Amino acid sequence: MRVLITTLLLVQLAGCGGTDAIPTATGTTCASPDPMTFGYTAADTPGCTGTPDQCNFGKTFMDAYCINCHASEIPLSKRNGAPLYHDFDTLLGVMEVVGHIDEQAGFGPNAQNEFMPGDGTGGKCPSVAGGSLDSSCPAISADERTNLAQWLACEKDRPHSF
Amino acid sequence: MVCVLLIAERSGRADHAHVARDDRAGLAASLSLVAARFDTMLYGGDYEGVVPALRWTHDRFAVGATAPLYRIEENGLQVLGAGDATIDGQVTIVHDEMFAAGATLALSAPTGDHKFGLGMGHPMVMPAVWGAMVHDRHAVVAALGYSVGFADAAHHHDDMMWPLVDPMNASELTWSARGDLAVARAWRLGAQLAGGVPVDASGVTRVIAGARAVWISQRVQTGLELQAGLAGDPFTLRAVAQTTVAF
Numbered sequence: 425m426r427v428l429i430t431t432l433l434l435v436q437l438a439g440c441g442g443t444d445a446i447p448t449a450t451g452t453t454c455a456s457p458d459p460m461t462f463g464y465t466a467a468d469t470p471g472c473t474g475t476p477d478q479c480n481f482g483k484t485f486m487d488a489y490c491i492n493c494h495a496s497e498i499p500l501s502k503r504n505g506a507p508l509y510h511d512f513d514t515l516l517g518v519m520e521v522v523g524h525i526d527e528q529a530g531f532g533p534n535a536q537n538e539f540m541p542g543d544g545t546g547g548k549c550p551s552v553a554g555g556s557l558d559s560s561c562p563a564i565s566a567d568e569r570t571n572l573a574q575w576l577a578c579e580k581d582r583p584h585s586f
Numbered sequence: 587m588v589c590v591l592l593i594a595e596r597s598g599r600a601d602h603a604h605v606a607r608d609d610r611a612g613l614a615a616s617l618s619l620v621a622a623r624f625d626t627m628l629y630g631g632d633y634e635g636v637v638p639a640l641r642w643t644h645d646r647f648a649v650g651a652t653a654p655l656y657r658i659e660e661n662g663l664q665v666l667g668a669g670d671a672t673i674d675g676q677v678t679i680v681h682d683e684m685f686a687a688g689a690t691l692a693l694s695a696p697t698g699d700h701k702f703g704l705g706m707g708h709p710m711v712m713p714a715v716w717g718a719m720v721h722d723r724h725a726v727v728a729a730l731g732y733s734v735g736f737a738d739a740a741h742h743h744d745d746m747m748w749p750l751v752d753p754m755n756a757s758e759l760t761w762s763a764r765g766d767l768a769v770a771r772a773w774r775l776g777a778q779l780a781g782g783v784p785v786d787a788s789g790v791t792r793v794i795a796g797a798r799a800v801w802i803s804q805r806v807q808t809g810l811e812l813q814a815g816l817a818g819d820p821f822t823l824r825a826v827a828q829t830t831v832a833f
Contacts, residue, residue: 500630505663507628539701
């Protein structure tokens with residue numbers, strides 16, 4: 425019986441893969457008034473005060489790191505685990521789950537989340553939209569993740585036409 | 587002696603909550619094989635699980651533990667890992683030749699990775715009361731419980747049930763009603779309805795139905811149950827095969 429119990433415990437421990445980090449809101453807040461430093465695109469962010477790269481930050485980030493799985497045209501079986509209705513190929517799609525993105529990918533005072541992209545798929549990402557996990561996920565700097573959280577914190581309170 | 591073999595709503599926890607008192611003391615081990623398809627609002631796919639369990643019974647008391655392992659495919663991603671381990675204790679409070687009633691207390695540990703739908707992400711405490719009645723070849727069992735997450739449950743999956751394997755609300759009332767009929771010396775057929783009602787308004791009401799056949803020999807009981815999710819999308823269809831050996 426001791427052998428059976430030991431075996432069960434070992435099997436249980438062997439199955440504890442993956443990251444232990446819990447998705448946590450970064451606690452990032454947007455300064456008041458909104459400095460308008462980061463935008464989705466310059467066209468979508470009238471009054472943006474940042475550099476062109478900063479004003480196009482949101483779409484650039486999503487296109488580079490997210491939409492090979494998180495896009496509305498990718499069918500369920502090719503999303504590599506990405507939940508349905510978590511589609512970041514439009515600003516509307518991002519805003520619908522803005523809190524989830526912050527909790528899974530943002531850096532801020534309360535958390536440094538690296539589940540997406542990277543840890544959530546064992547460090548592997550598709551090289552093409554809807555493809556298999558055939559390459560290493562691109563490295564995202566701490567600054568980029570911090571900027572993501574800051575952009576989301578401000579963008580969610582901005583007026584939108586959708 | 588009253589002894590009712592049941593396969594519970596939650597995979598592999600056949601003995602939890604509702605096995606009426608057996609006068610013999612002893613240890614039993616079971617192995618459940620689970621296979622299911624699910625199609626929720628956000629996720630679609632299937633999973634298979636192996637759920638070993640141990641149970642020790644003495645007089646009116648029993649304790650048990652389970653430690654599941656799953657392979658899940660969710661939206662095209664395959665993951666292999668542990669589910670949430672559980673321990674439970676049971677006491678039979680009243681008992682005669684036809685009727686038994688008691689209470690259980692189950693606890694689950696967040697050993698399953700909740701980000702992949704394998705675990706709740708926080709401990710759960712699940713007290714319940716149950717009653718069982720046996721008459722001639724018939725047995726019926728009903729249970730009512732309350733399940734609630736504690737510790738760090740603040741990040742809980744919005745208004746969804748979770749995990750994808752064995753979904754439930756962060757806090758809910760649970761209920762079940764089961765019936766068995768002995769159709770031959772070693773065979774029983776049964777059916778159950780079970781579910782959960784969220785305590786918070788944002789939760790999801792869950793109802794499942796199941797039908798099963800159980801073969802019983804002296805020390806071995808083997809059952810196969812087919813379950814369907816009727817409400818709340820806990821799964822589309824699930825099969826649970828379980829063998830229990832008493833030592």
